[in-house]
Amino acid sequence: MKKFKVCLLVLLLVCLTLVGCSSNTTNAANTTNASSQVAAENPQPEQEQAEQKLYKVGIIQLVEHPSLDYVREGIIRGLKDSGFEQNKNLIIDYQNAQNDQSTLDNIAKKFVGDRVDLIISITTPATQIVAANTSDIPIVFSAVTDPVSAKVVESWEKPGGNVTGVSDLNPFEAQFEMLQKVVPHAKKIGIVYNTSEVNSQVQVEKAREFAAKHGYEIIVGPIYNSSEVLTASQTLASKGIDAFYVITDNTVATSINSLAKVAIDNKIPAIVAEDSQVEGGCLISIGIDYNLHGYQAGEMAARVLNGANPADMPVELQQDLMVVINRETQEALGIELPEEYTKQAKYVP
Structure with missing residues (x-):
């Protein structure tokens, strides 16, 4: 009888142990599933970057x-x-x-x-x-x-x-109005441009239209590479132009210092399209930023x-226009600029 009770007690303990293990396994599985769900709903930064x-x-x-x-x-x-x-x-x-x-x-x-x-x-x-x-x-x-x-x-x-x-596209009206106010006596306008650039061809034709409205004569200095900018500028100066009008020409832009020097040496104001051309020595621009x-x-x-x-x-x-003035060039030319430009201008250098 005593042996029977001992066996019964051992059997009971074994059953309790098995139940406990099963419970722990279930809880662990639930915890793992919950963690996986949270991770899926809230990906880590590394996962977001990978995706x-x-x-x-x-x-x-x-x-x-x-x-x-x-x-x-x-x-x-x-x-x-x-x-x-x-x-x-x-x-x-x-x-x-x-x-x-x-x-x-x-x-x-x-x-x-x-x-x-x-x-x-x-x-x-x-x-x-x-x-x-x-x-x-x-x-x-x-x-x-x-x-x-x-x-x-x-x-x-x-x-x-x-x-x-x-x-x-250049704001031609604003630029020719500036030219008229900065150089009121001007009659002959010189343009150096690369004849092989479509954008330059378009601008020169537009410039001719606006020049005709304001009573200007356009004299062009055609070039084919940047090494010709200096000679073309000197040729225009020798023809008695009253102002340079510099368009957005990529070839001219790479040698803008050459044109600016000719303009200053001959006391010819250069009204230009790009702020960087003013930084290169030209007098004044009104154009896009x-x-x-x-x-x-x-x-x-x-x-x-x-x-x-x-x-x-x-x-x-781009609708907003910017006025840029080269202070040193203005002094070298000895020219007074209209207040409507000076009060809103950015000065360089």
């Missing part, structure tokens, strides 16, 4: 000079402020063609071969090259004067293809990366 798409953008620039560099800086800032930042969710492949057409074409082909998500082009020639190389990769341009004349979009309102962007211009293009690029279709995005213009 975030990494975009690749190619930036193609015709040549290096201050205005275009300002554009590029503005583009990167516009992308960042719109949520696309380098080393986080964005890789930028920046390429500069140094004003060489074959290099432009090679860069465009590289971007297409790399299957970048977006191409951002700076200048008309760069845009024309990339547009000729791809019809499916989206393109956002900047520093393009007339995209319709350049044949990269169907119209300003409805681009219609894979290309859209921000135009730097190229850093803001680039920022606007960066914002457009971000919208495309977020799914917008370039075909339905109208080409944009």
Whole structure:
């Protein structure tokens, strides 16, 4: 009887132990499931980063000079402020063609071969090259004067293809009004420009129209490369021009110091389109802020990366104008400038 009671007690203890183990296993399983559910609902930062798409953008620039560099800086800032930042969710492949057409074409082909998500082009020639190389990769341009004349979009309102962007079309009316007020006696206006740049051809034709309205004679100094800027400027000065009007010409921009020196040496005011041309020694400009211009293009690029279709995005213009005056050049010319410009101007250097 005593042995029976002992056996019964041992059996009872074994049963209790088995029940306890089962309970612990169930609780552990429940805890594991709950932890997994919480982790799924609240992913860790490393998991979020792994799941975030990494975009690749190619930036193609015709040549290096201050205005275009300002554009590029503005583009990167516009992308960042719109949520696309380098080393986080964005890789930028920046390429500069140094004003060489074959290099432009090679860069465009590289971007297409790399299957970048977006191409951002700076200048008309760069845009024309990339547009000729791809019809499916989206393109956002900047520093393009007339995209319709350049044949990269169907119209300003409805681009219609894979290309859209921000135009730097000159505010001709404002610039010729400035010329009239700064040099009221002027009759002959000299323009140095690269005849092979479509954007320059468009601007010269526009300048002729506005010059006719104001009673000016336009005398041109055609060039084909930057080494000819000095000679063309000297030739115009020898023809008795009363003022230089400098358009947004990429070739002239790379040698703007040469034109500015001729203008100062001959006491000829130079009214220009770009702030960087004033920094290079010309007298005064009224035009767009190229850093803001680039920022606007960066914002457009971000919208495309977020799914917008370039075909339905109208080409944009920058509305805010900026006056810049070179103080040293003003003193060298001994010229007094109208207060309407001096009170709002940014002075350099």
